[in-house]
Amino acid sequence: MIDFELSQEQQQWQRKAREFTEKEIKPLSWKIDKGLTQEYHWPLIGKMAEQGLLSMGIPEEYGGSGLDILTMSIVVEELAVGDGGIAFTATGNSLVPLMIAGTEDQKKEFLALTCNKKRPGLAAFALTEPHAGSDAGAVSTTARHEGHEYVLNGEKCFISNGDLARLYTVFATVDKTKGIRGITAFLVPDDVKGLSRGKLEDKMGFHSSHTGVVVLSDVRIPEENRLGQEGEGFKIAMKVLEVLRVVSCGAVGVGIARAAYEAALRFLTTYSNVRAVAGQQAISFDLADMLASIEASRLMVWKSSWMMDNNLSAGTMSSLTKFYASDMALEVANKGMQLVGHYAYREDYPLEKYVRDAKLLQIYEGTNQISRMVASRGILSG
Ligand SMILES: Cc1cc2nc3c(=O)[nH]c(=O)nc-3n(C[C@H](O)[C@H](O)[C@H](O)COP(=O)(O)OP(=O)(O)OC[C@H]3O[C@@H](n4cnc5c(N)ncnc54)[C@H](O)[C@@H]3O)c2cc1C
Known part of the structure; x- marks a missing residue:
């Protein structure tokens, strides 16, 4: 039912x-x-x-x-x-x-x-490094076990909330020779000695979300801050991405696309001189296509979310949702700009922002090529 x-x-x-x-x-x-x-x-x-x-x-x-x-x-x-x-x-x-x-x-x-509602604190997911993006298994931040502590050294880049977070989940290797089976996750509060936050990235879009470098120099944290067992970090990261691909990419993509669609529709139906243009099939068919793809993507987001809420295996569905909804968001935002014409190219009109923001969704939380790879592996393995 x-x-x-x-x-x-x-x-x-x-x-x-x-x-x-x-x-x-x-x-x-x-x-x-x-x-x-x-x-x-x-x-x-x-x-x-x-x-x-x-x-x-x-x-x-x-x-x-x-x-x-x-x-x-x-x-x-x-x-x-x-x-x-x-x-x-x-x-x-x-x-x-x-x-x-x-x-x-x-x-x-x-x-x-x-x-804490009075003093909120953001957190950060610190996986990516200058030489470990899609290939997350190449993480070279190290975690050395010393007595009842771990000592962390390395550099993380492109970390959302990098400069604002009060808590970092840092992925580091306890043994580089073990590859992904050496990767381990650690909870690192922002006030530990040796943690510093580097420069913020000057980005194309998503300006309301800060992105920056985090450096760990002989950061000592107690054993109790290890998340999961040694070597379980990669598995944890992949499980996390399963959720984020749906909520942080899929649902965000549907929202951005809806904003672009609504802005274009408002423009085309508000001004009398463009209303006639909106009636032309070439324009109205674009509106229908935009709405159809928004509705389809939302259904994918809802289905993936429902599967995860019901503890069903959602790896393939979440990856399908990620690349489909983010490609859709960029396409709809771009179409919206095209329909509105020269006003859309102005910075005080929201459509160019939607295009810049939507582009990120194809890159983070695993690029769309990687998402297609994960989904196709799921399909072929039955
Ligand atoms: C604004 C922003 C915020 C971010 N926030 C975070 C964050 O909070 N935490 C975090 O850990 N990371 C974060 N990232 C990093 C993001 O997750 C990485 O950018 C992403 O994983 C891709 O890695 P890369 O950029 O190094 O690209 P690369 O891995 O260098 O890939 C380059 C290109 O090659 C393609 N490619 C690579 N390998 C394959 C393959 N095997 N098959 C097919 N194609 C391939 C990729 O798809 C891409 O097109 C953020 C990035 C941005 C831009």
Whole structure:
């Protein structure tokens, strides 16, 4: 039996997110994008925390909102209509490792950092290195076991919330000769000696989500901060990406595409001189194609989310959703620009921002080539 009607709770969260987007995100989004009001960025994060939008996937017993993945996807789509980077921040992507592999003590200690509504703290997922991107198994940050401590050394790059996080999940190798079986995950608070945050990347889009370098020089952390067992880090990272491909890419992509579609439709139906153009088949068919692909992608996001909520194996479905919804987002944003014409090329019109933001979705959380590779392996292995 298939039922597409959202539950009361899901409708409430959807409404809440829609209102938050209209009232809080939309007025600031383009200004933050242009670097005009960076000082508003942190207060906006604070407001998200107050509304429980920064801790959506964390169970209520730890101070979170306790949403399942499907409800999170519904909320994230709404936030992404206002701003992709803000929606991504709300996914709390960096806490997923702790949710998946943390012990009870680790969850109690570290989840409190971000669930604090008065003083929110962001987290970071630190896997990528200058020479380890798609090939995550090439991680060269080391973790040396000394007594009851680990000593971490290495450099991570392109880390979201790199400069803001209070907690880093760092992936390091305990034995390089073991390849991916040496990779281990560690919980590293931001105030440990030896952790420094390097320069922020000057990016094409997603300006509301900071991306930076994190350097670890003889960082000492207790054994209790190891997430999972030695050698389980790669498995944890892949499990985390399964969730992020759906929520941080798929749902964000649907939201950005919806924003682009709505902007183009508004333009074409508002001005009398362009209304006649909108009636032409070449234009109206584009609108139909845009809406069809948004609807199809949303169904994929919902199905993948539902599969994960029901503990079904979702690796293939999540990868299909990732590349399909992110390719769709860029295509729809680009089509929206084309339909609007020269105004869309102006920086004070939102469409060029949607194109810049959507492009990232094809790159992070595993590039779309890698997502196609994971999906095709799943298909061929039955
Ligand atoms: C804004 C932003 C935020 C990010 N946030 C984070 C974060 O929070 N944490 C984190 O750990 N990382 C983060 N990343 C890094 C991101 O996950 C990597 O960029 C991504 O994994 C790709 O790695 P790479 O850029 O090194 O590309 P490479 O691995 O060098 O790949 C280059 C090209 O080759 C292709 N390619 C590589 N290998 C194969 C293959 N086997 N088959 C087919 N094609 C292949 C890729 O698809 C790509 O097109 C972020 C990146 C960006 C841009």
